[in-house]
Amino acid sequence: MNKFTDAEREAVYKAIYTRRDVRSFLDKPLPDEAVFRILNAAHHAPSVGFMQPWNFILINHKDVKDKLAWAAEKERKALAIHYEGERETKFLELKVEGLKEAPLTICVTCDPTKGGSHVLGRNSIPETDMMSTACAIQNMWLASCAEGIAMGWVSFYKKNDIRDILDIPPHIDPTALISLGYTDTYPEKPILETVNWEQRQEMEPLIFHNTWGNKEKTASSSQE
Numbered sequence: 001m002n003k004f005t006d007a008e009r010e011a012v013y014k015a016i017y018t019r020r021d022v023r024s025f026l027d028k029p030l031p032d033e034a035v036f037r038i039l040n041a042a043h044h045a046p047s048v049g050f051m052q053p054w055n056f057i058l059i060n061h062k063d064v065k066d067k068l069a070w071a072a073e074k075e076r077k078a079l080a081i082h083y084e085g086e087r088e089t090k091f092l093e094l095k096v097e098g099l100k101e102a103p104l105t106i107c108v109t110c111d112p113t114k115g116g117s118h119v120l121g122r123n124s125i126p127e128t129d130m131m132s133t134a135c136a137i138q139n140m141w142l143a144s145c146a147e148g149i150a151m152g153w154v155s156f157y158k159k160n161d162i163r164d165i166l167d168i169p170p171h172i173d174p175t176a177l178i179s180l181g182y183t184d185t186y187p188e189k190p191i192l193e194t195v196n197w198e199q200r201q202e203m204e205p206l207i208f209h210n211t212w213g214n215k216e217k218t219a220s221s222s223q224e
């Protein structure tokens, strides 16, 4: 296995801890080479049975971005019914996308038919195709962070609206709309934490030992 130097290990953790979801972007174009590196990072993600179910639709045309923003805004308003009173007001104040501002939007899709009907490992858990696509998107997020480029994941939309706007065939899943661009407001903390919508949970209570809910750590028996 490749051994990381201390500095390289620190750099990986720096990307993990400082990566943020961003919704405000500057009107400044992105270098093609950086976009290529970000896409190539996505393409090197793990995938079930190595099926590589992803495609990337690069959108920089204003009319198309406006249509995507319309679909997201329609969904944002529809989702407000899940909240009442103060929470509803707060929800409607949240900025949940920056699709019009970002110089580049990437629709990351997932093709469940890629690799045929018996993809190794996917027969047991069909959602593994989408999980693989999510791994690719996380790679994009970390790579963007390392490039000094802000990224936002937008999932407020009806999939058929996005299929219609981008001419995506019915069997292809429009998994995510990704906004990419430079920003002068890179958040230190998750935006939802800053606006008191949600806080990061303590990690310790999330960890169990050997069975669900068991907090007691026992000595390992594997070397007996």
Ligand SMILES: Cc1cc2nc3c(=O)[nH]c(=O)nc-3n(C[C@H](O)[C@H](O)[C@H](O)COP(=O)(O)O)c2cc1C
Binding pocket: 019, 020, 021, 022, 023, 095, 096, 097, 153, 154, 155, 156, 189, 190, 191, 192
């Ligand atoms: C699957 C997925 C979908 C998301 N969809 C949206 C979205 O539609 N709009 C949005 O503003 N943020 C979206 N986010 C970003 C989360 O709100 C964000 O990751 C979370 O608040 C933690 O903040 P951080 O990413 O800055 O650590 C999404 C994140 C994930 C993983």
